[in-house]
Amino acid sequence: MSEPTLSRRNVPAAALIHRRVPEGTGIVHLGLGNFHRAHQAVYTALAMEREPGPWGILGVASRSSTVADAMNAQDLLYSVVEISPDGSRVSVPGSHTGTLVAEQDPESVVRAIADPATKIVTITVTEHGYTVSPETGSLDLDSDAVRRDLGEMRTPRTTIGQIARGLALRASTHAAPVTILSCDNLLSNGRQTEGLVREFVGTFAPPLRDDLLSWMNSSVTFPNSMVDRIVPSGSDRYNEAALAHLGVRDTIAVPAEPFTMWVMEERFAAGRPAWEHGGALFTDDVEPYELMKVRLLNGTHSLIAYLGALDGRATIPESVAQPFVEDAARRILCDEYLPTVTVPASVDTDDYIRQLFSRWSNTALGHRTSQVGSDGSVKLAQRIPIPALEHLGRGTVPQYLSLTVAAYLCCIAPPPGFDPGPHARSMTDPARPRLAGMADNAASTTEFVRSVFVDGGLFPSTLASHTDFVSRIADFVDIIVRHGPAVAAGEASDPVPDLGTITSLRSSATI
Incomplete structure (x- = not known):
């Protein structure tokens, strides 16, 4: 008989980080890849384990539904397999409350960013996902994807387009403050992300453009951050390692090194999880x-x-x-x-x-x-x-x-x-x-x-x-x-x- 699939009913209690289902969804994460699942999601689970709060994560995959589908079939759980020459250790972060696939449902991504319950939007889409011109360092207006998003209000496909449209909807409905937190390897990633979003918004017709930029000045923050953890692509051998440790099947186990680091500015417009319980550092200068x-x-x-x-x-x-x-x-x-x-x-x-x-x-x-x-x-x-x-x-x-x-x-x-x-x-x-x-x-x-x-x-x-x-x-x-x-x-x-x-x-x- 085959082993059961990982779920909240059968996950070993010792492996599960944050055993309770999150109280609410306070974070929308763009880029539901291995790095996020082995990094920000782990820090967030550790934070909620020590200080519970409405900091569940809605994970948004860019195109492929593979990870999202598997997470949905496993009560939004998966294992992180820490690999070192001395052996392996497996943990299961219980920090997600849902998934979306942006390619399939871009309107829901915009609505999630605009939802008043959302306090933070985190991002791991790799450097390529920011649609930056290498020549100017600005938004790549020659990109077909950017041009399409500039002409399409409701269904943006680029990360910057999704954030800009989400902020526009947010400002026009309830105007609650929010933080946009880039976790990619961009220098001054918060400043760069803010500049790209403002460039995108700058193409809007007045008065929407001016009203939105003014609201962003007072209600949206873009802290700089630095993330570090080596996270390779997954494979069956990591799924097998998870099975050996947990006794249940996980089809999307994430491999990672034991080392992890997260440094960020303390500039959050609407609060944050107690990430310091996971070892995160906060500083005035990242x-x-x-x-x-x-x-x-x-x-x-x-x-x-x-x-x-x-x-x-x-x-x-x-x-x-x-x-x-x-x-x-x-x-x-x-x-x-x-x-x-x-x-x-x-x-x-x-x-x-x-x-x-x-x-x-x-x-x-x-x-x-x-x-x-x-x-x-x-x-x-x-x-x-x-x-x-x-x-x-x-x-x-x-x-x-x-x-x-x-x-x-x-x-x-x-x-x-x-x-x-x-x-x-x-x-x-x-x-x-x-x-x-x-x-x-x-x-x-x-x-x-x-x-x-x-x-x-x-x-x-x-x-x-x-x-x-x-x-x-x-x-x-x-x-x-x-x-x-x-x-x-x-x-x-x-x-x-x-x-x-x-x-x-x-x-x-x-x-």
């Missing part, structure tokens, strides 16, 4: 934590993923176990990212770096290079330009930032005739078709790289004027194509490249 995470962790993580994938490595632990990848990771972290960051006084830098490499080496978790390397066109726009410009402004070409861009291009838009391997081919990226066309049409590597900076829509075009930076990226692309990522990483450790070798490589490696 930026140092943001920069530390986005650059030291995420930026280095990207380089590990691209070098590892090009070296045929399926996972981050396999990648960082290669001496050349570990050395490159330490060099970019310590020599190029760290000088651009002011580490918070409460953080021991050496201990933080040791902890990062320990997390990346968690072989039991097995974070895939293809997952970490996906959507690089959006992720790298947050991680590369400002540090690169800082180094270039000092007269130094950042070798490993250059290598990161080169390795990314080799994975996503490989030169004709070059096979980056199965893990690179498995990476998804909205810019892949555009960049691949540039690679196919360029007469040389340098022309290709320059076109990426001028016309690729990935990085600010100001970087294209730094010809030494563009040239160095082209050098690394050529070396990867001819000799592989290990040789390229070795060249990066030499700030004065062998010009004869590079010239020879360029002459024989055109695109």
Whole structure:
């Protein structure tokens, strides 16, 4: 006989975080993915366990109904499987009160945001979900999805459109205050989200535009936040781990590392759960934590993923176990990212770096290079330009930032005739078709790289004027194509490249 499916009737009491059904729905969460379920939902369950309140979460999936359907079949429960080399631990957060799928029912999403019971709207839709122009940092008005939402009042499909329409309905009905809390890897994510929403609202006709902007000034807050937890994609092995621990079947178990962190500004317009009971930190200035995470962790993580994938490595632990990848990771972290960051006084830098490499080496978790390397066109726009410009402004070409861009291009838009391997081919990226066309049409590597900076829509075009930076990226692309990522990483450790070798490589490696 098969095991029963997870439900509130059969979940082991010791595993369930917050045993009572939430008193009400106070949070609408946009982006019902693995990260939210292993992060904000856990903090919220821990908060309600200590201080009960109306902080249940309505989880909104963007497109797929898979997770929402499974949660509905399991009394809105699922398991979080914490994986470490020492073993696993399973918990079940009881924080959700319902689900929606935005693609199927966008009007209900707008109504949920406008509901007076909603006090907070949290967001994890990845950097790509904010429809930001990489060139301007503003709302991408050239996006088909944004243009559609600007013309359609009732059924917005983009995250920014849903928030703007929800706030408009809220302001016109009861005008209760609300907080919009981005939990994605955007620098100053609250400020950016507010700017994007205001841009969207700015397209409305008066008097709606002016009335709504005025109401937002007094009644809507957008705190900055920083989130951190490595959460890979789910798989059957995690479902099996949940079964072994709980004795019941869970078809949507979420894997996660034991480490978790959440830092945010204390700016909530209508109250909040007692997230500090889950370990959340509140501060007046999130930026140092943001920069530390986005650059030291995420930026280095990207380089590990691209070098590892090009070296045929399926996972981050396999990648960082290669001496050349570990050395490159330490060099970019310590020599190029760290000088651009002011580490918070409460953080021991050496201990933080040791902890990062320990997390990346968690072989039991097995974070895939293809997952970490996906959507690089959006992720790298947050991680590369400002540090690169800082180094270039000092007269130094950042070798490993250059290598990161080169390795990314080799994975996503490989030169004709070059096979980056199965893990690179498995990476998804909205810019892949555009960049691949540039690679196919360029007469040389340098022309290709320059076109990426001028016309690729990935990085600010100001970087294209730094010809030494563009040239160095082209050098690394050529070396990867001819000799592989290990040789390229070795060249990066030499700030004065062998010009004869590079010239020879360029002459024989055109695109």
